[in-house]
Amino acid sequence: xxxxxxxxxxxxxxxxxxxxxxxxxxxxxxxxxxxxxxxxxxxxxxxxxxxxxxxxxxxxxxxxxxxxxxxxxxxxxxxxxxxxxxxxxxxxxxxxxxxxxxxxxxxxxxxxxxxxxxxxxxxxxxxxxxxxxxxxxxxxxxxxxxxxxxxxxxxxxxxxxxxxxxxxxxxxxxxxxxxxxxxxxxxxxxxxxxxxxxxxxxxxxxxxxxxxxx
Numbered sequence: 001x002x003x004x005x006x007x008x009x010x011x012x013x014x015x016x017x018x019x020x021x022x023x024x025x026x027x028x029x030x031x032x033x034x035x036x037x038x039x040x041x042x043x044x045x046x047x048x049x050x051x052x053x054x055x056x057x058x059x060x061x062x063x064x065x066x067x068x069x070x071x072x073x074x075x076x077x078x079x080x081x082x083x084x085x086x087x088x089x090x091x092x093x094x095x096x097x098x099x100x101x102x103x104x105x106x107x108x109x110x111x112x113x114x115x116x117x118x119x120x121x122x123x124x125x126x127x128x129x130x131x132x133x134x135x136x137x138x139x140x141x142x143x144x145x146x147x148x149x150x151x152x153x154x155x156x157x158x159x160x161x162x163x164x165x166x167x168x169x170x171x172x173x174x175x176x177x178x179x180x181x182x183x184x185x186x187x188x189x190x191x192x193x194x195x196x197x198x199x200x201x202x203x204x205x206x207x208x209x210x211x212x213x214x
Contacts, residue, residue, distance in 0.1 A: 007051035007095060015045050021058060023070065023079075035079050037066060050130040051095035065089050067100055069134045082128065090152035090161075093198065097137065097158040099127045099174070101150055123150075125161070127174055140177035153194035153203065162203055164191025169205070 004013045010026040021035040037045075037058050048057040054071035056079070065086040068079050086102040102124045126139040137158075151164040154174065161174040169184040169191045193206035 002046045004047035004049045004056075006049045006053040009053045011049070011053045013047050013049055013056060015047050015058065019045065021047065021056070021068075023053075023056075033070070033079055035068060048091065049095075050091070050098065052130050054130040054134050055098060055128060057089055057091075057098065059089070063087055065100065067098070067128065071130075071134055082134070083126070087123075088150045088152050090154050090194075092154040092158045093156040093196070094158075096131055097127060097129050097154060099125060099152050099154050099161055101125055101152065101163075125163075125177060127154075127158070127161070129158075138175045138177070142177075151192050151194050153196050155196045155200035156198050157200060160196070160200055162194045162196070164194050164205060166191075169194075171203070 001017060002015050005026075006012065011023060011032065012026050013021055013023050015021045015037070019037040021037055023032040023035075024030070025032055035056075045058060045060040048059075049055070054069070056068040056070050058066040058068065065083070065088065066081060067083040067086070067089070069082050070079050083100055083102060086100045088101040089098055091098045123142045124139065125142060127137045129135055129137045153162040153164075154160070159174050160180065161172045161177075163170045163172065167186060169186070171180045172178065173180055191205045195204040196202070197204070
């Protein structure tokens with residue numbers, strides 16, 4: 001179970017062991033809406049609301065991430081699931097923009113033998129904004145790049161995206177996905193739990209207490 005507070009509105013979200021999310025009015029204690037996420041009841045789940053309460057992240061211990069549109073939430077406007085299965089996410093420090101990495105697989109044509117035409121795997125990055133209404137800000141594919149075991153960080157202004165993995169670190173333009181600087185290759189250094197400084201010039205990695213300046 002978990003709980004997440006909305007920073008700008010008197011709202012909070014809770015999730016129970018069966019994957020049921022309830023959005024509450026924190027002033028009156030009444031329920032605003034309910035979401036059946038379908039997450040594994042035996043996996044510990046966590047929640048994170050955007051600061052305006054329009055976007056909701058649901059992540060379970062198994063590594064699956066969902067993104068929900070809550071604007072406006074109520075009986076006549078039920079929440080809409082934007083992304084059903086992703087592997088990593090990161091909000092910017094203002095909690096108004098979120099980056100999501102999902103896993104895509106292109107199946108071979110049925111007429112082609114699988115041994116000659118194996119499935120192609122790539123990860124897809126999408127960045128969503130919550131205000132004034134939830135919308136897609138940017139999206140691009142990372143052909144041949146894994147979607148699992150990644151760590152993400154968005155700069156405070158949402159313009160830079162850091163992508164860390166077991167052995168490498170990339171700094172990308174959040175609107176285009178193009179590299180800002182050459183990647184850092186470090187096969188023995190998993191870049192985990194990345195954090196930008198408020199001005200976006202420094203990037204902190206929890207592994208080995210590494211600090212990088214861009």
